[in-house]
Amino acid sequence: MTNHLVRLYASAGALAAFFVAWAGIAARPWAEQPLDPRLAALEQREQRLQRDATLVPQVVDRRWAAYRAALAQSRTQAGRADAPAPSVRVVTLPPVATTRSS
Amino acid sequence: MLRRRFTAMGTQIELMLEATPSAIAVRALAAAEADLCRLECLLSRFDPDSELSRLNERGTMVVGRELLELVELALAARERTGGRFDPTVHDALVAAGYDRTFAQLPGRSSAPPLAPARCAGDVRVHRESCTIELERGIRIDLGGIAKGYAADRASTILAEVGPCLVDAGGDIALRGRAWPVGVETAAGTLTLELTEGGLATSGRDRRRWTRGGEEQHHLIDPTTGRPAETDVLRVTVAAASAAEAEVQAKSLFLAGTTAALERANEHGLPVVLVTRDGWTLIAGGIA
Numbered sequence: 183m184t185n186h187l188v189r190l191y192a193s194a195g196a197l198a199a200f201f202v203a204w205a206g207i208a209a210r211p212w213a214e215q216p217l218d219p220r221l222a223a224l225e226q227r228e229q230r231l232q233r234d235a236t237l238v239p240q241v242v243d244r245r246w247a248a249y250r251a252a253l254a255q256s257r258t259q260a261g262r263a264d265a266p267a268p269s270v271r272v273v274t275l276p277p278v279a280t281t282r283s284s
Numbered sequence: 285m286l287r288r289r290f291t292a293m294g295t296q297i298e299l300m301l302e303a304t305p306s307a308i309a310v311r312a313l314a315a316a317e318a319d320l321c322r323l324e325c326l327l328s329r330f331d332p333d334s335e336l337s338r339l340n341e342r343g344t345m346v347v348g349r350e351l352l353e354l355v356e357l358a359l360a361a362r363e364r365t366g367g368r369f370d371p372t373v374h375d376a377l378v379a380a381g382y383d384r385t386f387a388q389l390p391g392r393s394s395a396p397p398l399a400p401a402r403c404a405g406d407v408r409v410h411r412e413s414c415t416i417e418l419e420r421g422i423r424i425d426l427g428g429i430a431k432g433y434a435a436d437r438a439s440t441i442l443a444e445v446g447p448c449l450v451d452a453g454g455d456i457a458l459r460g461r462a463w464p465v466g467v468e469t470a471a472g473t474l475t476l477e478l479t480e481g482g483l484a485t486s487g488r489d490r491r492r493w494t495r496g497g498e499e500q501h502h503l504i505d506p507t508t509g510r511p512a513e514t515d516v517l518r519v520t521v522a523a524a525s526a527a528e529a530e531v532q533a534k535s536l537f538l539a540g541t542t543a544a545l546e547r548a549n550e551h552g553l554p555v556v557l558v559t560r561d562g563w564t565l566i567a568g569g570i571a
Contacts, residue, residue, distance in 0.1 A: 252349065265524035268481035270554040271571040277466030277475045278300065283487035283518050284431060284454035284530070 288313045293324045293431050294385050295453025299438060302461065303446035312445040316438040320452070323437070326350055327430045329374060329423075330385045339416055340374065340423040346415050355416055356409050357527060358429050365535035367404055370506035374423035375401030380511055381495040382502055389493055396496030400509030427502070428534060431455045432484055432527035439526075450526075456483040457526040467520045467556045469564040474556060476570065482526025486533035487518020487558075505538055514540045515560050522554040522568075541565070 286309055288299045299316055303309040326335045326348065339345045347355075358371035379398035382389065405422030409415075418424065435450040439457035442448035447460025456465055458478065465483055466473045476483070488511070492501040505512035519536045523529035532553060536544035541559050548555040548568035555568045 267523050267551075267553050267568070268478045269569075269571070270476050270478045270522045272566075273464055273475050273477040275464040275475055275477070277464045277473065279298065279449060279451040279456055279463075280454075280466035280468065280473065281451075281456050281483045281485045281520055282454040282468060283485050283490040284295065284428060284452070 286310075286313060288317060290317055292317075292320045293328070293434065293452065294330075294387065295431070297453065298451040299442065300449040300451075301442050301446055302448065309445050312442050316441045316450070319441060320434050320438055323350060323430065323434045327354065327426050329425050329427070336424065336426060339418070343420065344415065344417045346413065348414070352409060352411070352414055352416065354426055354430060354433055355407065355424065356411075357433065358424075358426060359407060359409065361429065361528075361531040361535075362404075365531065367506055368535040368538040369429075369531045370403050370504075371424045371426055371429070372405040372407060372418075372422050373403050373504040373506060373509075374425040375421075376403055376504045376506075376509040377425055377502065379509070380500045380502075380504070381493060382491075382500070386491055392494045394496060397498060397500060397510075403504065403506035403509050428455075428484075428486070428530045429527050432457070432482060432525065432530035435526040436482065452526070454485055455526045455530055458482070468518070468558070469556065470517075470558050470562045471564065474564075476522065476554075476556070478522055478554075481522060481524045482529040483520060483522050484526055484529035484533045485518055485520040486530070486537040487516070488512075488537075489518050503534060503537055512538050514538060516541055516544065517558045517560045519544060519558070520556040521548075 286301045286303060286305060290297055297320060299313055301309055301313060325331065328334045329336055329340070331337060335347055335351050339347060339351070355371065361369045362371065379401045381393060381397055406419035407422065407424065408417040410417065431452045432455045435452040435455050435457035438450045439448055439459050442450065443459040449456065449458040449463050459480055462477050462479050464475045464477050466475055467485070486503060488501040488503060492499060494500065501511045503512045504510065514537060516537050519533050521529045521533040521536060523532055536547065536555065536557070539547060541557060544555065544557055545565060545567045547553065553568040554570045555566070556570070557565045557567070559565065
């Protein structure tokens with residue numbers, strides 16, 4: 183009687199173990215899960231934004247530096263309005279150019 | 285000596301560069317020419333697509349660095365000269381008949397000049413937003429100062445390579461060595477020598493025309509809105525830059541002989557002035 187009971191429990195256990203193993207194998211946990219294309223697009227976009235976020239300050243810094251340099255140069259030139267007039271003397275050389283009413 | 289001649293800003297331009305022929309010298313000459321042509325595209329009042337024409341049409345506009353800077357320079361010059369130099373003479377020039385390029389302007393027209401236009405208009409420059417705001421009905425002409433400014437910029441480019449002289453239709457910017465430059469006097473040509481800076485001449489002996497039997501010229505007196513009536517035929521000024529020389533030449537022309545010579549001597553501004561009755565006067569410490 184005891185042997186029968188043990189055999190019954192063992193068979194039921196083996197059957198249960200077989201189904202669990204079969205379910206596990208059927209799920210193919212080693213195979214890559216197919217990604218939702220919307221999720222993939224979002225990920226790509228996030229990466230692009232991160233890249234841009236690092237590039238933008240560099241571009242802004244570069245343009246700002248160029249603007250400052252150009253501004254400083256033109257202010258120097260504009261500042262020449264206050265600069266003293268150059269020294270001028272009369273010579274007897276032939277002129278290379280002639281100033282006239284413009 | 286390397287030379288390059290071309291036409292821009294309604295006049296003949298000549299670039300002179302004292303350097304041996306080399307790729308860098310040729311590139312500098314090309315860059316200076318390109319800069320002058322680019323400024324003409326931005327600043328011509330005769331080109332309806334220029335930035336200046338668009339500003340004149342719209343009244344308020346976000347503008348580029350060059351126009352912003354030049355308008356600031358012109359406004360500072362107006363203040364410095366007590367209003368004798370004024371960039372808001374556009375409509376007065378048009379009223380006098382100077383409504384197209386000088387090459388297209390008929391020398392003689394039977395149409396009378398229009399009523400003089402108001403000058404000394406309000407112009408606001410907002411540097412932070414790069415915006416220029418013109419008072420309603422006011423338009424800007426940067427003719428003379430733009431040529432001087434362009435000559436100064438071209439000379440800055442060329443000076444990187446060697447001593448240079450830029451002649452923008454009589455507005456001269458020079459750098460790097462002593463350059464002999466001719467000045468027309470009542471009796472002939474006087475040669476002045478200077479090393480750095482600019483020379484400009486303002487006068488009623490050129491750029492003049494007849495309208496309705498009245499002689500007109502391009503130097504507008506902002507107080508009347510009409511071509512200036514003074515006893516000066518032309519005045520040549522040397523200054524630290526060609527743009528400044530242009531401003532001072534126009535201001536002294538409008539001031540008249542006595543005031544011009546007083547101001548030249550007071551500020552040490554080298555001046556050669558020719559009066560309408562044929563005198564040549566030199567002032568401002570020319571040796």
